[in-house]
Amino acid sequence: MMAQRLSESENLLQRQQANKKELEEEIIQKEKLKWELEMEFTEKNKDKNNIISQIKEKENELSQKKSKIYRVIKFLKTLIEKGKIQEEINKLKRTKKDLEDNTLQILESIEKKKKEISSLKDSVKSRQKEIVFILSQRENGMDLFESRWVKREDLPKLKEARIGISNNFSNLSPYEFEHFVAKLLREMGYSTNVTQKTGDYGVDIIAKKDNDVIAVQCKRFQEGNLVGNRDIQRVLGAMYSINAQKCIFVTTSRYTRQAIQQSKGCPIELWDKEILHNFVKKYLLDLDIKEIFSLMERERKKRLKIERERIRLLEEKREKARERREERIRRLDEIRERGREEKEEKRILREERRKIEKKKRICPRCGRNKMKNRKYCSLCKREIRIENRYNYY
Numbered sequence: 001m002m003a004q005r006l007s008e009s010e011n012l013l014q015r016q017q018a019n020k021k022e023l024e025e026e027i028i029q030k031e032k033l034k035w036e037l038e039m040e041f042t043e044k045n046k047d048k049n050n051i052i053s054q055i056k057e058k059e060n061e062l063s064q065k066k067s068k069i070y071r072v073i074k075f076l077k078t079l080i081e082k083g084k085i086q087e088e089i090n091k092l093k094r095t096k097k098d099l100e101d102n103t104l105q106i107l108e109s110i111e112k113k114k115k116e117i118s119s120l121k122d123s124v125k126s127r128q129k130e131i132v133f134i135l136s137q138r139e140n141g142m143d144l145f146e147s148r149w150v151k152r153e154d155l156p157k158l159k160e161a162r163i164g165i166s167n168n169f170s171n172l173s174p175y176e177f178e179h180f181v182a183k184l185l186r187e188m189g190y191s192t193n194v195t196q197k198t199g200d201y202g203v204d205i206i207a208k209k210d211n212d213v214i215a216v217q218c219k220r221f222q223e224g225n226l227v228g229n230r231d232i233q234r235v236l237g238a239m240y241s242i243n244a245q246k247c248i249f250v251t252t253s254r255y256t257r258q259a260i261q262q263s264k265g266c267p268i269e270l271w272d273k274e275i276l277h278n279f280v281k282k283y284l285l286d287l288d289i290k291e292i293f294s295l296m297e298r299e300r301k302k303r304l305k306i307e308r309e310r311i312r313l314l315e316e317k318r319e320k321a322r323e324r325r326e327e328r329i330r331r332l333d334e335i336r337e338r339g340r341e342e343k344e345e346k347r348i349l350r351e352e353r354r355k356i357e358k359k360k361r362i363c364p365r366c367g368r369n370k371m372k373n374r375k376y377c378s379l380c381k382r383e384i385r386i387e388n389r390y391n392y393y
Helices: 002-071 075-139 152-163 174-187 229-242 257-263 273-283 294-360 378-392
Strands: 142-144 149-151 191-194 205-209 212-219 246-251 268-271
Touching: 002 075, 174 191, 174 205, 174 212, 174 273, 212 229, 229 246, 229 257, 229 268, 246 273, 257 268, 268 273
Parallel strands: 212 246, 246 268
Antiparallel strands: 142 149, 191 205, 205 212
16 A cells, blocks of 8 residues: 555555646747747847838938929929829838837737736746645655645544444445445445435345345344344345345444344345444445445435425515515504494594584673574573563654
């Protein structure tokens, strides 16, 4: 194992050195390209200077032509020559503008290449630091375990604890323990198929090897909970339901004397705690632990997804019930509000009626109380009668 790990580290170092050479060659190529772009830029500057000198010469020629134009009598001939010179100047200006644009593009490309070269240099430095750090850790007797450096002598113990040997696989559920045993059997050369949780007829795993069908039963028990002969009889009976040639009983505890006596002469293998731990140390410690627990992790995620979906549906039901309850309360409030308004209207009508009745009981002549069906009170009636009598006489 140590030789294999050393060879792996040497291969990793060789690959890192090869990557370093490739990056250095790429940097050399980028520098060559930068030098070529700078040469091209200098040539473009020379062309630009030549064009500028040509423009100056043409401008001088134009000035000379202008001086000649004033001397020449024929106006049309001077105009044609002036137009030609102007066209040539415009062409030269356009070429000058194109050259300036090309120079700007070349400068931008040079800046980009410089940035790429600097990033490549930084990556090479970081890779060199990583390689130096890895080599120093290897020299100090350290090794990687789940993204952290640990001592090599502690690595088997950490792997055993991570897989679950130290706590006798108590962190695994029964269904996860079945998948774990199926992974162990695959590493031992079997092809496996884990049965469903229900209706498996006492067979958790159907394994095949050398054209033989093997029925596997898994029991994740505590150490004090022993496997009895009834469990052995149940597995032997279920073996024939799937046309298996033999069976294997795997447990994290031990077997009773009756169970061991029952298995004698029968096509069954009994794997107790010690046998299981030895097989795990032999076949699974050198594997990637993430690969071992990938299926169980998928099962956990599936269960978590189902639980979240159940919680979401429950929350939706609660939200709908809350909305219905709020709607019912709102309707009751509206009914109560309408009842209050009707009571208020009735109270106002009663008060108006009282006021009308009160007005009917007041005498309009003196303001004293009177009977409702009479126009005046008794005193006012007597006074009116007396007045009418005197007025008559």
